[in-house]
Amino acid sequence: MSTETATTTGPPQAAAPVPLRRNWRFQALWAGQAGATLGLQIADTAYPLLLLALTGSSTLAGAFGALQISASLLFGLHGGAVADRCDRRRLLIAGDCVRLVACASVPAAMALDRLTLAHTLLVAVVIGATIAYTGPIRLIAVRSVVPPEQLRQALAQDEARMSGAGLIGPPLAGALFGLGRAAPFVGTAVASLLALTAALVVRFPGRPESGACRAGTAGGTADSGADGTADGGALAGYRYLAANALLRPVLAVVLLINVAGAAMLLPVMVILRGQGTSSAGIGLALAGEAVGALAGALLVSRLHRTAGPGVLLLAVSWLTVPVLLAPLLPGGPVTVFAALFVVGLGIPTLRVMIDLLVFSRVPDALRGRVISATLTMFTVGMPAGTVGSGLLLDHLSPAAALGTVAALLAAGLVPATAGRTLRRSGWPERTPAATPSP
Structure with missing residues (x-):
């Protein structure tokens, strides 16, 4: 047997994983998550300032954050259950679409001079609800596009994204206000569009079993799996x-x-x-x-x-x-x-x-x-x-x-x-x- 034959019939060598910097799906997801996080950071600063200008009430200005957190908590249970029983990528796209429409409605209403207090507070509820549905899926999506040995590195890069957005968001919101009253809210809409674009472009596994929603999302009536994890x-x-x-x-x-x-x-x-x-x-x-x-x-x-x-x-x-x-x-x-x-x-x-x-x-x-x-x-x-x-x-x-x-x-x-x-x-x-x- 020749050396060449022995070489070609030997056990295949495992290919080295692609470096994260060249993993375009991870980088695209990372960019989309950065956009979503930055948009939320801008909103957390801009909306209370807007409500303070509209009403002169610090209580109503603080109501935006309170409603957003309350909506996240209220919809959190259902959001996690749906993520385990429906196609996750479709849910992410749907959630990002809803948030984009809600964020874009504010500068549109301002341009038409039709923005109201109820409208602004409703946007807070919508943003909080979309966080409950898309937040778990974004965390799941990261590990589906990187090999196990790179997960710690990928998560560290994701932490840099969160910290950078937390640092840049509030001063950026103030700077955008200097450009015009509607500028911060246009910025949140653009950031939401970036997140939606990443969700549309990057394909990642939705469900191991099926992409279709199953019954029993909110209750305990779903079919039981062999390991007991699909029910409950x-x-x-x-x-x-x-x-x-x-x-x-x-x-x-x-x-x-x-x-x-x-x-x-x-x-x-x-x-x-x-x-x-x-x-x-x-x-x-x-x-x-x-x-x-x-x-x-x-x-x-x-x-x-x-x-x-x-x-x-x-x-x-x-x-x-x-x-x-x-x-x-x-x-x-x-x-x-x-x-x-x-x-x-x-x-x-x-x-x-x-x-x-x-x-x-x-x-x-x-x-x-x-x-x-x-x-x-x-x-x-x-x-x-x-x-x-x-x-x-x-x-x-x-x-x-x-x-x-x-x-x-x-x-x-x-x-x-x-x-x-x-x-x-x-x-x-x-x-x-x-x-x-x-």
Whole structure:
């Protein structure tokens, strides 16, 4: 037998995966997600300013964000269930179409001088609802177009996108307002169009079994699968999380961090205002977290190699405790920026950790509901923290309110730290992911 024959009949060598920078489907999805995130960041700043100008009421200005979050929470259960029983790509396209129409209706109504308060608040509800339906699908889509060995790198790049949008969005909204009253809302519509274009161009697996919707989306009447994951109704995601001994403390600790982080904002703003810091200075100080997260996206792989997921989670969580007290130190906005920057460095690491430990290990038939349940739990933490800090400020000084939040966070971290589950947890040996389709 010749050497040539032996070579050609040997076992085939696995082809090296295409680098992410040349994976056009991932990059197109990334660009679409960046557009969607940036549009939401612009909207979060522009719409309250618009409502304040229309009504002069700060309560109504804050109603936009409240309605948007409420709609996301209200539709979250159904959004996750539908994502597990319908063609995900079609749902993503439909959700992006609805959001584009809603966002484009605002500058159109302004051009016709027909914009009303009810119209603007309805847009808040629509945006929140579309987040509930498209958010889980965007997370699922990423892992369907990259091989398992590149997933951590892809998720780190996705974190850079989120942090960059969080940093650019608010000042961009202000700059667009300087160009014209309707300019920020045209910007949100353009960003929504970019997200829709990516969803139309990139094909990714919709459902392993079938693309058609099945009965029992909102209830527990769907046909049971052999593994028990295809049934269980909309609450199956919560039951999955509650039944996992590792995920329970992981999600509880992250929820505590979200509540404490949201509770910190109002007392910090009051303290900085009392020190004579301008509104622009307060905004720059609070941007420290986004800047830190942008830098932290570059450290994800290195930090994951340094320690296990539970140890990293506990380290970032305990680091948050003194950060909550940093505004009481001298330095004003500079100190606040530096403290938020430090804690922001660990945020991408924790987000990618959640994806690797939770989303990537869930059976695909249940993944939409688990992602929706997780995002809903984290979203609840933000308004809970904001309301809680407001109640504290009604009875305590800003310094005492921050001390109380720090003490409550520390008390909540003690059981998780004392237990062995988090401290002994390790990274999965292999990250499951859908095989990229040709």
